[in-house]
Amino acid sequence: MEYSPKSIESKWQNYWVENKSFEPSDDYKKDKKYILSMFPYPSGRIHMGHVRNYCLGDAIARFFRKADFNVLHPIGWDSFGMPAENAAIKHKLHPKKWTYENIDYMRDELRALGLSFSEEREFATSDELYTKWEQEFIIKMFEEGLLYRKSTTVNWCPHDLTVLANEQLEEGCCWRCGTTVVQKEMPGYYLGITKYAQELLDDLKTLEGQWPSQVLTMQENWIGRSEGLEFNLLLSKQAKYKLDNQFSSYQVFTTRPDTIYGISYSALAPEHPIVKYIVDNKLLPDSKINAIKAMQKVSERDRATMPKEGVSLEIDVIHPLTGESIPVWVANFVLASYGGGAVMAVPAHDQRDFEFARQYDLPIKQVIVGKDGILSNQTEAYTDEGELIDSESFTGLKNNKAKKAIIYHFEQNSLGKKQINFKLRDWGVSRQRYWGAPIPFIHCDDCGLVPEKQENLPVALPEDVEITGEGNPLDTHPTWKHTTCPCCGKPAVRETDTLDTFVQSSWYFLRYATNNAKWEKEGISKKDSDYWMDVDQYIGGIEHAILHLLYARFFTKVLNDLGYTNSKEPFKNLLTQGMVLKDGAKMSKSKGNVVDPDSIVEKYGADTARMFILFAAPPTKELEWNDSAVEGSFKFIKKFYERSVNVTEDAVANFENIDHSSLSKEEKEARRKVYEAVQKADDVFNKTYTFNTLIAASMEAMNALQAQNNELVWAEGYYILTNILEPIIPHACWDLADKLFAKKNFSSKIEVKEEVFTLDSIVLAVTINGKKRAEVEVAPSASKEEILAAAKEIAAKWIDGKELIKEIVVPNKLVNLVVKG
Secondary structure: OOOOHHHHHHHHHHHHOOOOOOOOOOOOOOEEEEEEEEOOOOOOOOOOOHHHHHHHHHHHHHHHHOOOOOOOOOOOOOOOOHHHHHHHHHHHOOOHHHHHHHHHHHHHHHHHHOOOOEEEOOOOOOOOOHHHHHHHHHHHHHHHHOEEEEEEEEEOOOOOOOEEEHHEEHHHHHHOOOOEEOOOEEEEEEEHHHHHHHHOOOOOOHHEEOOOHHHHHHHHHHOOEEOOOOOEEEEEEHHHHHHOOOOEEEEEEEEOOOHHHOOOOEEEEEOOOOHHHHHHOOOOHHHHHHHHHHHHOOOHHHHHOOOOOOEEEEEEEOOOOOOOOOEEEEEEOOOOOOOOEEEEEEOOOHHHHHHHHHOOOOOOOOEEOOOOOOOOOOOOOOOOOOOOOOOOOOOOOOOHHHHHHHHHHHOOOEEEEEEEEEOOOOOEEEOOOOOEEOEEEEEEOOOOOOOOOOHHOOOOOOOOOOOOOOOOHHHOOOOOOOOOOOOOOOEEEEEEEEOOOOOOOOHHHHHHHHOOHOOOOOOOHHHHHHHHHOOOEEEHHHHHHHHHHHHHHHHHHHHHHHHOOOOOOOOOOOEEEEEEEEEEEEEEEEHOOOHHHHEEEEEHHHHHHHHHHHOOOOOOEEEOOOHHHHHHHHHHHHHHHEEEHHHHHHHHHHHHOOOHHHHHHHHHHHHHHHHHHHHHHHHHHHHHHHHHHHHHHHHHHHHHHOOOHHHHHHHHHHHHHHHHHHOOOOOHHHHHHHHHOOOHHHHHOOOOOOHOOOOOOEEEEEEEEOOEEEEEEEEEOOOOOHHHHHHHHHHHHHHOOOEEEEEEEOOOOOOEEEEEE
């Protein structure tokens, strides 16, 4: 029987579509599994990272579907975003046309891999129906005070006329056009994720053991909870005068109140209001103003890796306890997004502050000493525990006790207060882009900012636009933004900002969980959500560990509070797959090391692509592309398929009644290997997901089958192997199962027969002075004396004439004889 992947795969792919083989059932009494891989951006072609992600999810979904679970395994398209606009400019195409043509092409590519997705629940996030419900959620969040509008300083590209995220800056320039970015005050919309900071942090504990610890740590650090002291530093009289009495103080936050007597300078972020006032009013020499402006152009992320830089602002503040004057600087290491954008600097006890102080020759005052009481030699900051010195009435206290005492002192004297801070900032969701979900608000001169009426949703994008890359086409459209106020009916203007695309990927899993027959009437079905949620297994790259996963967790909690779902965490278990490499580097067009999945499928078939991608490495590890290993996977499938001729019709009818005791050694070994593969499959699909070990076990079983000639053993072996390999190479297995067993092996769980693990004999290594010399075969029930006698007999030539000092038997492993002479 010749293996012909093209004909086999097209046959079964058509069969699955015609029979709706992978649609979830409406029977909510069945046990369920919700298996989800992160959905793709429709860029035009799938890559090997997609193949790995979706083959992992598909294997898990197929396993549980065969085990009679009700399986939801959906796919969709994260289809809004800038790449579509860039393509529109480059190819002079409408973003919608480009996007949906790509979806059609990529859908066919994924189907060619035999992926068992629900086709009925597929959608794109740019579908107007999806936008409709998303806009409803956004309005509800606005009504609850969770979405708000405020003005803030943003990165603005004066060429492309758009806001840029910090991540889109390259050395202070626009990543797309290279124009120098400027700081601009602009209004924008924000989601109050900080209101959920503590809950997001606390609920990470519920994911321990189910999410990678690395991801949990990354989220914990990103949320960044810290307890400390918040207080105001008052400006000196001279500073107030210099600033035209526009400011009298600024707020700082510290987690180290025990070091407060060691403050030797204070530092402000380049975006701090005082710094901006000084720059705008040119209250410093031009050289300093230009240096500050240069700092402002660099993203916070880039600043974190740059050498520490600062500029003296030539103003002072007053120490809240000693009354001493403290110089104020602007420093690139201070973040506007944390602690008010201002720090009290204690260089003796903070390494970052220390390095800055040494660079600019600022004082370093030690106020904590260790057990030995010796002062630091000031070659680095002292950050260990210790005892306070030179700290007025707090001198002599252990620094941990001093923290509480100093906070209490500040609170009692109305100087400051204990405060919990988070690094997490509210989520800015405004984008000055066309290809995104319109923010459903209207600006009315009389009524202010008002949401669109429910019955008018969705607020859809106009299609008659030209994308030039300059500005937002919604802003310049002749008619789209002109409307009437939903409250007073007077002429008004639509909001022209669109939503950050992370919003769409923050609730799509809840949309999948809603029966598609209900999509027109509701965005999320609570009844369906109660059954399907939480996602049992989520699969995707670790690069999404923070933003996407954090936003999805946040949205789930918000939608829970708004009454749309009872789910509080979206993903029960998380699997983060490693990258696919070639020649030691991540595959990319720029490196010229891309392997086209379509060409692999065309040459070897989808099953080969699937087997290689699951066999080459454990899923969480990086996978190095190997052409010969691809060839090896193809050869195994070909052998597995073609050796099925050894399975006879009579054997299929009778293999369930094999008399194990009457089998030869080789026949027993073949059965043992086959059932070891069954045990491995159960472990892999329920615990480890190390598919490479399951494939290796199946290959061993195949080799053992070929080493014997019993037709019943062949039939049983194929009945089992086609079952456990189906999630990995489904086309070949469906074809074999259909031809040999009428697919009956997919309808019930393979039960392990313990009889096959009963051994007639065991083989032990025989070592002399630790060096292996021979093997001895004994009965499993042999006594220690019998084992030693057999070992001495087989090892006679190595021990004759020598003094036997020690005899060691390690059960089921080896015999070691220690001799002398």
